[in-house]
Amino acid sequence: MAELHIVGTLIGASQFPASELCCEDWKLLEGFESAQTQVDIPAEDSNITLWDHPIDVHYSTNSIEGWPKMQFQVYHQDSFGRNELYGYGVCYVPTIPGTHEIDCVTWRPVGSFTDQLWSFFLNATPQLKNLDIIHNPTDRYQLTTESMGKIHLEITVICRNFQNYGVCLSTKQ
């Protein structure tokens, strides 16, 4: 079986409307690793939140299908300590060995007019009941969303034994 190491950092996020953010429960679908970052309150006049959260996972696979992907949930914490959903995002781990800089775009669901009114005054945005929709393309068309900011990642991928099973991961092989 082939092995895969994913090492890297969750650097931060940018272009969100308000920037006190924490990133919760990012998940690797093929593993059981999940973690939550700290809440970052950036300096004034800067639109970038920094987490610098480490990522280090190791997998062994017997097929290429179901390559690991990362799933993000971004929350905003206001001055009253209320947590508000600010975005969902998914991104694939690159298959090419080496270091990659990845920008993961995020979105959040928008409900009906009353939901929007509710969220405006109470900071309670609608959330997904089933988180599978984040990485499942089939039932997405029923959803209306709003685009939010980006999450920045730096990931190093190390692959082992894939070439023994006839898998080309880089142009050199």
Added chain:
Amino acid sequence: MPIKYYRTFDQIENLKLKITVEKVSTKHTSILNVFSDEPNEVKLKSSSMEVEWQEKVFSPPEVIKYLNYDSSNSELNQQYHKKVESLGSKKQSKAKKIVSEIADVDNHHKFKKKEVPLHERLRSSCKIDLKKKVEELKFQTPTKNNYKNDTRLDEKYVSKYPIHNKQPLLDNSFIEFNLMIYFPEIQVGQKDLFSEEQEQEVRLCQIKYYPAGLISINPGICSEINKLEHYSGSYTFKMAICSENLTTFDEQKEWEIYEEFFKRYPMMKKVFLRNFFLRKNLISSKIIGNEFNYLAEKYLKKINLFGEIELVKILDPEFECEHLYVRYSLELPEEWEIQNEYVANSKECKITNTAISQRCKPLYNELSGCLEANFGFPLELSLVSKTNAVGSQYPKIYFQVYSVDSWDRHVLQGYGFLDLPKSPSSETITVRTWRPNNTPAEELRSYFVGGSKEFNDLSFIDIPREFETYNFDIVAYTNLGFIAILALTFTKCKNTNAFTGIFGNGQLRAISDALQRARSRLEILRSQKMQEKEQENKI
């Protein structure tokens, strides 16, 4: 005689002592002896005996004691009982002999250790007060001035007396072995004088065995005669080591063993290393496993595409629309198929020909100066091909971008296509889109009613299939500036089972695996044959 210390390289079990005891004079003469005619000289006996290390010899009262079997006794006592019974049956009772040995249960099995507190031992040996020394050290920390003037600081801060002063006789545990003499001469009538039974037994010699071959014998073995005073008389005894000497034959044998070890050493090293790596491979294969889902034999090539449609940019920042959505569809050439194995196994990911993303509200991005709609829409494909020809067609993906206004009317905003990359890569790809131009009447219609011109055949986006039948001059295209950005990673699989891949790496691995299996089988067969031969030889 004082205590003497010995060192031995041999095992302590080989120690044998010969003891001879002689009676010099009698202090008390028994009443019976006075009236008897026999002279006193006859009573002056001498007897000798050989004793092995920790050999149990029973004295007459002990024989009586252990003959009475009691099931509640300790295991050692039960053992003694059996021994005594066997002695009785053989009628060769050693108990009649003068010299006997008692090894108490405690002495026999438990290690004794003198427990002296560590600091006391240190004080007695080094004769320094540790407390004072520590205080001195505290106050004499080096200052800068001190450092310059005094070049030899060692004498001040380093103690002359080493703390680790090891004393092998005090620190180590030892096994004790006592040689006792038993006086049977005291008769029934005289027992009042020596009422305590213990006084019939007097210790002749004490042997202590320490680890690392150190032996202490008290009194030491020498040619001089030791004296022993007892109520019944005064005795002299001699001790001599009578354990067998190393013969030249034995010495040769030991040298042979030594030489053979060094002859075999390189071979042993080789075997060890080979076993080590075999074991390592075994363990890693147990943890990680050796299986891999190879391609089915009828397919020659496989493509895996993982990625997502990240966002759609609208270059015109004043474009009016409520939502945007993207639809993609896959076009497969004849030899290509979608692989469905993974779909059957898991419910989560489905590989589909077409899919529609969610509706997303675009937002103005200050950095790029245009409207952006984030989709984050995953796109996962695994495709297999039956041909491996160079010029064969590759699959394509067509994109359609639609906008939805506040009346829920869908308008096509752009077409785009993507040729799948032909070598493994991981990159972000931008797809520029366009749409057919509307005539003014159509423009008016779409303003009031909604809707727009669309292709019947999606292959028009790339090179149309029925190229010659269409008249291209009639259709004009406008670029509205809808750009879809994709992040894709792409892998390729070759079929290693097919004949074309004999010299591939995968095949090499398979060959090496097969070789290893064959080797292990051979080894098993060999060992079986060897065993059979041995059995035949035995017979």
